[in-house]
Amino acid sequence: MLKEFKTFALRGNVLDLAIGVIIGAAFGSIVSSLVNDIITPLIGLLLGGINFSGLQATVGDAVITYGVFLQSVIDFLITAFAIFMFIRLINRFKHKEEEKAEEPPAPSKEEELLSEIRDLLKQQNNKPS
Numbered sequence: 103m104l105k106e107f108k109t110f111a112l113r114g115n116v117l118d119l120a121i122g123v124i125i126g127a128a129f130g131s132i133v134s135s136l137v138n139d140i141i142t143p144l145i146g147l148l149l150g151g152i153n154f155s156g157l158q159a160t161v162g163d164a165v166i167t168y169g170v171f172l173q174s175v176i177d178f179l180i181t182a183f184a185i186f187m188f189i190r191l192i193n194r195f196k197h198k199e200e201e202k203a204e205e206p207p208a209p210s211k212e213e214e215l216l217s218e219i220r221d222l223l224k225q226q227n228n229k230p231s
Contacts, residue, residue, distance in 0.1 A: 133188070137181045145180065 110116065146152070154176065157169025209217070 133181060133185055137177070137184050141180055141184060142177070 154169040154172040155167075157172065158165055158167045160166070
C-alpha cells in the first residue's frame with residue numbers, strides 16, 4: 103500500500119497540479135492586490151468615491167443589504183477584467199515566441215549540397231537517351 107501511495111503521489115499529473123495550485127494562490131494574491139490597491143481606488147476617483155455597500159432595504163424585520171451584493175459584483179467584474187488583461191498580455195508574448203519557433207532554420211551547407219545533387223540526378227534521369 104505504501105508503494106502504491108508513493109507511485110500515486112509522485113506521478114507527474116499530481117505534482118503538476120500541486121505546483122499549479124501553489125502558483126495559482128500566489129497569482130491570486132497578486133491579482134487581489136492589483137484590484138484592491140490600484141484599480142479600485144482609480145475607479146473610485148473616476149466615479150466620485152461611490153461605494154454601494156451601504157445600500158439596504160428593510161422588509162419587515164429582515165434587512166436586505168443588496169448594496170454589498172452589488173459591490174461584490176463590481177469587484178468581481180474588476181477582478182475578471184484585470185485577469186483577462188494579464189492573460190491577454192501573457193498570450194501575446196507567448197504568441198511571439200511561437201512565431202519565432204515556427205520559422206524553419208536555414209538549410210545547412212550539407213543539405214544544400216545534397217539538394218543540388220538530388221536535382222542533378224533528377225535532370226539526368228529525365229533526359230531522353
